[in-house]
Amino acid sequence: MSGLLTTSVGSFPKPPELQAARNKMLRGELGRDELEQMEREATAFWIKSQEELGIDILVDGEMDRGDMVTYFSELLDGFTISGLVRSYGNRYYRKPIAVGPIGRKNPMTLKTWEYAQSLTDKPVKGLLTGPYTIAEWSFNEYYSTFEEFVMEVAKVVHDEAMDLERAGAKYIQIDEPAASTRPEEMELVAKSMAVVTKGLSAYTLTHICYGDFEAVIDDLNSIPVDNLDMETANQDYSLLELFRGHKSDKHLSLGVTDVHTHEIESLEQVKAGIRKGLEIFTPEQLFIGPDCGLKTRTTDESIAKLKVMVQAVNEIKAEMGIS
Amino acid sequence: MITTVVGNYPKIGTGTKTPNLRTAISRGDRGEMTPEQIQGVRAEVTAEVISDQIQAGIDLVTDGLIRWDDGQTYLARAISGFSFTGLIRYFDTNTYFRQPVVDGLLKWSAPITVADYEFAAANSSKPVKAVLTGPYTLARLSKDQKYHDQKKLVLDLAEVLNQEAKALQKAGATVIQFDEPAILKHKDEFPLFQEAMDRLTKGLKPTLALYTYFDDISGVYPAFLKLPFQIFGLDYVMGKANWDVVTEVPSDVSLGLGVVNARNTKMETEAEIGDAIKRIAPIVPSDRLYINPNCGLEFLPRETAYQKLVRMVEGAKKVAEVTA
Numbered sequence: 001m002s003g004l005l006t007t008s009v010g011s012f013p014k015p016p017e018l019q020a021a022r023n024k025m026l027r028g029e030l031g032r033d034e035l036e037q038m039e040r041e042a043t044a045f046w047i048k049s050q051e052e053l054g055i056d057i058l059v060d061g062e063m064d065r066g067d068m069v070t071y072f073s074e075l076l077d078g079f080t081i082s083g084l085v086r087s088y089g090n091r092y093y094r095k096p097i098a099v100g101p102i103g104r105k106n107p108m109t110l111k112t113w114e115y116a117q118s119l120t121d122k123p124v125k126g127l128l129t130g131p132y133t134i135a136e137w138s139f140n141e142y143y144s145t146f147e148e149f150v151m152e153v154a155k156v157v158h159d160e161a162m163d164l165e166r167a168g169a170k171y172i173q174i175d176e177p178a179a180s181t182r183p184e185e186m187e188l189v190a191k192s193m194a195v196v197t198k199g200l201s202a203y204t205l206t207h208i209c210y211g212d213f214e215a216v217i218d219d220l221n222s223i224p225v226d227n228l229d230m231e232t233a234n235q236d237y238s239l240l241e242l243f244r245g246h247k248s249d250k251h252l253s254l255g256v257t258d259v260h261t262h263e264i265e266s267l268e269q270v271k272a273g274i275r276k277g278l279e280i281f282t283p284e285q286l287f288i289g290p291d292c293g294l295k296t297r298t299t300d301e302s303i304a305k306l307k308v309m310v311q312a313v314n315e316i317k318a319e320m321g322i323s
Numbered sequence: 324m325i326t327t328v329v330g331n332y333p334k335i336g337t338g339t340k341t342p343n344l345r346t347a348i349s350r351g352d353r354g355e356m357t358p359e360q361i362q363g364v365r366a367e368v369t370a371e372v373i374s375d376q377i378q379a380g381i382d383l384v385t386d387g388l389i390r391w392d393d394g395q396t397y398l399a400r401a402i403s404g405f406s407f408t409g410l411i412r413y414f415d416t417n418t419y420f421r422q423p424v425v426d427g428l429l430k431w432s433a434p435i436t437v438a439d440y441e442f443a444a445a446n447s448s449k450p451v452k453a454v455l456t457g458p459y460t461l462a463r464l465s466k467d468q469k470y471h472d473q474k475k476l477v478l479d480l481a482e483v484l485n486q487e488a489k490a491l492q493k494a495g496a497t498v499i500q501f502d503e504p505a506i507l508k509h510k511d512e513f514p515l516f517q518e519a520m521d522r523l524t525k526g527l528k529p530t531l532a533l534y535t536y537f538d539d540i541s542g543v544y545p546a547f548l549k550l551p552f553q554i555f556g557l558d559y560v561m562g563k564a565n566w567d568v569v570t571e572v573p574s575d576v577s578l579g580l581g582v583v584n585a586r587n588t589k590m591e592t593e594a595e596i597g598d599a600i601k602r603i604a605p606i607v608p609s610d611r612l613y614i615n616p617n618c619g620l621e622f623l624p625r626e627t628a629y630q631k632l633v634r635m636v637e638g639a640k641k642v643a644e645v646t647a
Contacts, residue, residue, distance in 0.1 A: 083624030088419035090348040141589040
């Protein structure tokens with residue numbers, strides 16, 4: 001029996017000097033090549049760290065991305081970037097604005113994925129942001145309807161996913177954190193995801209967070225991906241209960257560490273979480289990861305959280321006789 | 324016809340004369356600025372956004388809610404009985420707030436927004452509207468761990484906010500607006516809402532406005548417009564059905580026509596604003612009409628918010644000239 005594969009959602013903390021270098025580059029005080037060199041070093045650090053931790057499916061850590069939507073909109077045709085808007089507290093971001101037809105000039109994530117994969121024999125996930133989230137987290141001055149905007153973005157995300165697959169990606173994750181924004185639009189989330197994943201033979205995942213899932217649990221199961229990645233730890237696994245009455249063939253990536261707290265979960269806490277997941281899903285169906293991207297934590301906190309996670313999985317696998 | 328805003332205004336902009344509030348708060352977090360110094364920056368920014376509104380041609384301004392993180396926590400932090408938990412999404416926006424938790428009996432102990440109102444009034448050559456979140460919305464967006472009785476919770480909050488409004492009245496506020504977007508998402512609770520609005524407005528002398536947004540009032544019209552307020556703010560951008568639903572407005576109240584989209588950067592044309600005003604004319608005469616964005620402007624970058632207000636005022640002026 002196999003199962004309980006460990007993975008991460010996508011982002012890891014950037015070393016402080018990389019953040020500083022990024023700001024320098026934006027001010028024109030540092031060349032793009034020098035920044036890219038630092039990004040590669042940071043990527044290599046995280047690949048090595050994940051290998052040492054014994055994680056099964058790796059991520060590049062998104063060392064070259066600022067924001068998960070802005071990163072793509074800056075590389076796509078048809079987008080410009082707004083002034084700063086606030087998301088909460090003292091957190092601000094620049095919001096993309098669709099001002100023309102959205103199109104893709106070149107592959108956007110391929111180079112970083114290829115580099116990360118070249119460093120390891122373990123599979124590295126391709127990491128994309130989904131069309132619904134890109135459109136929802138942008139202003140729209142061009143398309144006459146939101147749906148048209150989403151469906152056009154879906155085409156370019158599909159092209160990117162195909163490029164990753166051709167390059168050898170076995171796992172492609174298309175994140176839709178905005179999916180739960182409006183329950184009545186879950187159908188649009190699924191419809192646009194169908195465009196993204198059409199013809200892909202890679203294993204597909206989607207990460208969804210923040211929301212009232214009770215209203216949309218059946219729709220969630222209709223999103224055409226192999227694996228739903230949910231933040232479950234920070235809601236004390238109450239989300240899992242929703243799946244109990246809605247048996248699904250889908251796989252689930254179970255979030256077992258809260259990314260919004262400095263506190264490192266105890267081994268027993270994480271094991272209890274995994275056991276809760278195993279009440280509803282088979283070991284083959286269950287992937288184990290953090291709730292969300294770890295980029296808001298420190299490097300030490302991230303590694304400590306992942307270490308507990310891997311140990312918890314290993315102990316449960318030993319108890320259950322999973323190889 | 325009076326031009327106004329719904330409530331909040333973007334806190335930071337580029338190339339502004341005042342210090343950047345975001346930078347000030349970060350410096351405060353690092354211990355490089357005292358809370359008093361940050362309060363000073365908030366005051367400067369407040370004065371600036373009032374002057375921006377006036378320069379754009381707005382007749383009835385707000386303080387921009389520069390001191391508020393969001394519509395919930397600014398009030399809840401000062402009301403006894405609340406604590407706070409994790410971040411949750413504000414309606415269907417990409418903004419978040421720390422969810423208030425009701426874990427004690429809710430009580431008003433001291434004025435919350437009175438000093439803000441007094442500062443704004445002293446720094447504005449135009450009338451200032453005080454803005455509060457209504458009791459139903461505040462209750463709906465909080466987590467109840469004490470009352471286990473929605474009605475009692477909402478009515479207690481109505482009492483708290485009535486006392487706050489009385490304090491504003493004492494300080495000289497002539498217009499007080501209550502925001503109640505949540506009722507449009509839970510129209511089945513309208514009977515409770517009516518009771519809460521009666522409690523909320525009891526004994527208040529200023530002109531009272533009730534603003535809703537993100538949806539239309541189908542299902543609670545016409546009763547909605549008979550609630551004890553003198554101005555009703557309705558969203559005609561996200562609640563387009565309001566055009567068909569609201570066929571009559573009682574002759575003793577005014578309508579706040581939300582026609583500028585405060586959630587998208589796409590600029591309205593003067594003609595679009597003018598057309599909306601002409602379209603509403605058979606239902607509400609211009610002397611009972613307020614023209615405003617559909618909701619608070621903080622979803623936009625500062626520069627876009629300002630340009631939208633300028634456009635709105637120009638559009639309204641053109642219609643006024645033609646009909647005068």
